[in-house]
Amino acid sequence: MMNVLSSTSATQLAVAHWNESPLYLSEQERYSRYPWLYEAAEFRYHQGRRVLEVGCGSGCDVLQFAKHGAKAYGIDVTPAHVVLARQRLMGLAHIIYADGTRIPFASESFDYVYSCGVLHHLDKPREMVQEILRVLRPGGRFNVLVYNRWSHVPLILMLKHGLKWRLWIENSTAPVHIELYTVRKLRAIFAPIRLTIKKYECYHNQKLGQFIGWFLGAKGSKPVS
Numbered sequence: 001m002m003n004v005l006s007s008t009s010a011t012q013l014a015v016a017h018w019n020e021s022p023l024y025l026s027e028q029e030r031y032s033r034y035p036w037l038y039e040a041a042e043f044r045y046h047q048g049r050r051v052l053e054v055g056c057g058s059g060c061d062v063l064q065f066a067k068h069g070a071k072a073y074g075i076d077v078t079p080a081h082v083v084l085a086r087q088r089l090m091g092l093a094h095i096i097y098a099d100g101t102r103i104p105f106a107s108e109s110f111d112y113v114y115s116c117g118v119l120h121h122l123d124k125p126r127e128m129v130q131e132i133l134r135v136l137r138p139g140g141r142f143n144v145l146v147y148n149r150w151s152h153v154p155l156i157l158m159l160k161h162g163l164k165w166r167l168w169i170e171n172s173t174a175p176v177h178i179e180l181y182t183v184r185k186l187r188a189i190f191a192p193i194r195l196t197i198k199k200y201e202c203y204h205n206q207k208l209g210q211f212i213g214w215f216l217g218a219k220g221s222k223p224v225s
């Protein structure tokens, strides 16, 4: 595949990490592990609309948008994930090898942009946020999920693994850039766009998840004028 990477070391680390140990869950595994995700991602509500997933990994979520009638597109920088996503989607969605900081689509060409577990791997996250806003039509909505710093997960990993706890966040201990977010930091990255932020994921208990959930989900829209 032609090189489409921005030159940041964070992106290069991500590619090396997931090329070496690709992340593949069946639909059943993913939505029983994250039962809140189906509603949080809004898979069912974009029929006939143009939807882009940035950092689609092996394609499980982009498949759900496609199954529910969206014109679905996914991009990812890891070649091994692009291959797995294309195999999973079997033409139901367009999967493109591309960097989220240089999205290869025209401005104002999507109704909804979704991204789960990607922005926190970037060292220049505003570049991806600007690209998301560029490709959204005025009034179009985005939904971006990142890891929450004030969650039970860092605490548990610290107790289990000590100082090197961050190496156990992802699916392998190969190094990867991870920036944990606070609500304030997330709002600052999207400013001046206003966000609605919700927390998810604490042992399937959303009563706890809304306070210390491992994911911060940020929803908002591109201003009309």
Ligand SMILES: C[S@@+](CC[C@H](N)C(=O)[O-])C[C@H]1O[C@@H](n2cnc3c(N)ncnc32)[C@H](O)[C@@H]1O
Pocket: 011, 014, 015, 018, 023, 054, 055, 056, 057, 058, 075, 076, 077, 078, 081, 098, 099, 100, 101, 115, 116, 117, 118, 121, 122
């Ligand atoms: C933890 S995986 C999440 C994949 C998928 N969204 C999910 O929830 O299973 C992180 C993904 O972000 C992708 N990624 C990291 N940096 C990226 C960038 N700059 N542009 C596009 N994708 C990127 C990686 O290749 C990887 O597939």
